[in-house]
Amino acid sequence: MHSINDAAGKILSSRQTVALTGAGISTSSGIPDFRGNNGLWKTYNPSIYAHINTFRSDPALVWELAFMLHDLAASTAPNEAHVALAGMERSGLLQGIITQNIDSLHQRAGSRNVINYHGTVDSAECTFCRIGEPVRRAALPVCSICGRTMKPGFTLFGEPVPPSAYLEARNLASYSDVFMVIGTSAVVQPAADLPFIARENGAFIIEMNSEETGLTNYITGCFIKGPVEQTLPLLVNKLNRRN
Ligand SMILES: [Zn+2]
Structure with missing residues (x-):
């Protein structure tokens, strides 16, 4: 059937x-399908831009991808x-x-x-305090409680x-x-x-x-x-x- x-x-x-x-x-x-032939992962190597280890060592690199995805979603x-x-x-x-x-x-x-x-591209979260807030398109989002750099609100590679x-x-x-x-x-x-x-x-x-x-x-x-x-x-x- x-x-x-x-x-x-x-x-x-x-x-x-x-x-x-x-x-x-x-x-x-x-x-675009991230995994397709014209997918974003061809431009942004996910093992660099979308990996939790990169977030820990260089969060600005992950936020470069996150802001791009946020703008892309907002334009559709x-x-x-x-x-x-x-x-x-x-x-x-x-x-x-x-x-x-x-x-x-x-x-x-x-x-x-x-x-x-x-997760979604609209939010940021503090991995320490667990609070979330909407992404504001400015400098790196910083947690209002502990001052740490927040993580994009979508799941990165290497994360559950x-x-x-x-x-x-x-x-x-x-x-x-x-x-x-x-x-x-x-x-x-x-x-x-x-x-x-x-x-x-x-x-x-x-x-x-x-x-x-x-x-x-x-x-x-x-x-x-x-x-x-x-x-x-x-x-x-x-x-x-x-x-
Ligand atoms: Zn915090």
């Missing part, structure tokens, strides 16, 4: 539907795929989004229950996923009846575990990607091929007609 009709039927009979999103949902908003807007998911949540057909993206475009599209699995996001995401996945994998090949750990946790707990997997992934012929129950900014609005149309 590989059609939008089938996916809509599963979602309409589900009590808890959860979406895991990745780079593919934001590319048409103008945010949510696309039809983000809007479609926000609409599903408002209609009671989507209970949560787990996103690997750090661009906050789900929130800007109106989604409310969003787990930022890798924020523990609260990790636990909340596993919970959402394990209690879902339908688990949607959208715009991601879900190969980066530990997010890669989430579709399998959902499947092991009985969820039906709907995958929406422009190309097949390692999940497609393995645990995916319904594969909808195509750019998600086109396929997600089609799915929402179907849902609205049958809801």
